[in-house]
Amino acid sequence: MKPILPVGIAGIGSYVPEGRLTNADLEKMVDTSDEWILQRTGIRERRIARQDEIASTMGIEAARRALEDARMAPDEIDMVLCSTVTPDQPFPATCCAIAHGLGMNRAGGFDIEAACSGFVYGIQIGASFVASRAARNVLLVGTEKLSTIVDYKDRNTCVLFGDGAGAVVLTSLERAGRGEYLGGHMGMEGGAEDILGVPGGGSRHPASHETVEKRMHYMHMGGTRVFRFAVATMAEQIELAMKPYGYQQLGLVVPHQVNQRIIEAAAERVGLPIEKFFVNIDRYGNTSSASVAIALDEAYRAGRLEKGKIQCMVAFGAGMAWGHSLVRW
Numbered sequence: 336m337k338p339i340l341p342v343g344i345a346g347i348g349s350y351v352p353e354g355r356l357t358n359a360d361l362e363k364m365v366d367t368s369d370e371w372i373l374q375r376t377g378i379r380e381r382r383i384a385r386q387d388e389i390a391s392t393m394g395i396e397a398a399r400r401a402l403e404d405a406r407m408a409p410d411e412i413d414m415v416l417c418s419t420v421t422p423d424q425p426f427p428a429t430c431c432a433i434a435h436g437l438g439m440n441r442a443g444g445f446d447i448e449a450a451c452s453g454f455v456y457g458i459q460i461g462a463s464f465v466a467s468r469a470a471r472n473v474l475l476v477g478t479e480k481l482s483t484i485v486d487y488k489d490r491n492t493c494v495l496f497g498d499g500a501g502a503v504v505l506t507s508l509e510r511a512g513r514g515e516y517l518g519g520h521m522g523m524e525g526g527a528e529d530i531l532g533v534p535g536g537g538s539r540h541p542a543s544h545e546t547v548e549k550r551m552h553y554m555h556m557g558g559t560r561v562f563r564f565a566v567a568t569m570a571e572q573i574e575l576a577m578k579p580y581g582y583q584q585l586g587l588v589v590p591h592q593v594n595q596r597i598i599e600a601a602a603e604r605v606g607l608p609i610e611k612f613f614v615n616i617d618r619y620g621n622t623s624s625a626s627v628a629i630a631l632d633e634a635y636r637a638g639r640l641e642k643g644k645i646q647c648m649v650a651f652g653a654g655m656a657w658g659h660s661l662v663r664w
């Protein structure tokens with residue numbers, strides 16, 4: 336058997352739409368206040384895509400930036416992975432539209448549906464393809480137009496979410512020259528459809544007048560239960576990830592941007608200062624599949640990925656699913 340090939344991250348990119356939805360805007364839509372939102376979540380504003388911007392078009396923009404950063408032409412990619420819970424349509428997969436939009440004609444691919452954990456799962460899936468030599472160069476995109484499934488009459492959810500996309504290019508460590516993939520973890524509990532999800536429009540409750548009238552095509556969430564799960568899972572994943580290395584090797588934790596308080600509580604639980612966590616939730620809210628990807632790109636472009644140190648990406652969400660991916664920069 337051929338040896339497993341070391342894998343690296345060759346390029347990182349992201350894209351957020353220009354439209355902003357501020358807390359002041361939300362005050363006019365539901366019974367809420369800037370003070371409540373900021374105190375309970377840390378969010379000041381989120382980006383909202385234009386009507387003609389969809390998951391694939393935002394994903395294409397993020398992918399272009401990641402490819403440019405990797406100095407790689409689109410036709411060098413042989414696998415396109417797209418993580419999203421807001422695909423362009425139920426099928427075909429959104430990765431097909433992304434590949435087409437980038438002018439690729441020889442790449443295979445598929446979509447990953449692991450909600451907010453999707454991008455962290457995707458790094459492990461993409462790295463496995465490269466490591467096993469099933470693909471040479473993998474493009475991974477996390478993209479969401481959550482504004483299409485958020486119920487702007489439900490104050491419990493509408494203040495939390497935003498739109499955007501991020502991408503990475505995975506290839507052999509030799510070619511990438513940086514971002515060595517060290518491994519990761521994917522976990523899942525299941526049986527949690529009532530805690531977080533979109534109940535309508537699938538085979539359980541196919542689209543009908545009734546599902547539309549009952550607003551079942553929007554996201555439903557049991558917020559407090561998610562809060563407890565999120566704090567415990569984020570802390571457990573960081574501890575599990577860093578145990579073999581020790582915190583002295585840790586560069587940054589790049590967490591799913593779920594809630595400033597959840598991130599702070601997890602930091603306290605694992606005994607790390609909040610400065611070790613990259614947080615941009617104030618500007619984007621929770622963008623699900625795109626959240627870790629956008630944060631990674633911003634950390635990278637701000638020079639926050641310290642050379643030689645381990646960057647710990649950690650996520651969790653609907654499913655309930657969770658995971659982490661480790662990269663030595």
Ligand SMILES: CC(C)(COP(=O)(O)OP(=O)(O)OC[C@H]1O[C@@H](n2cnc3c(N)ncnc32)[C@H](O)[C@@H]1OP(=O)(O)O)[C@@H](O)C(=O)NCCC(=O)NCCS
Nearest residue numbers: 367368371375451490491494558559561562593594651652
């Ligand atoms: C949703 C969340 C912000 C609520 O914060 P919290 O501190 O747990 O809120 P509390 O339970 O203390 O308070 C809930 C109360 O605030 C109210 N409330 C909810 N949203 C509100 C809003 N936007 N404005 C004002 N009040 C709001 C609720 O109606 C509830 O009122 P009640 O007690 O009269 O029923 C928090 O639980 C959270 O972030 N959970 C994770 C959600 C998430 O990100 N899910 C996706 C995971 S990938």
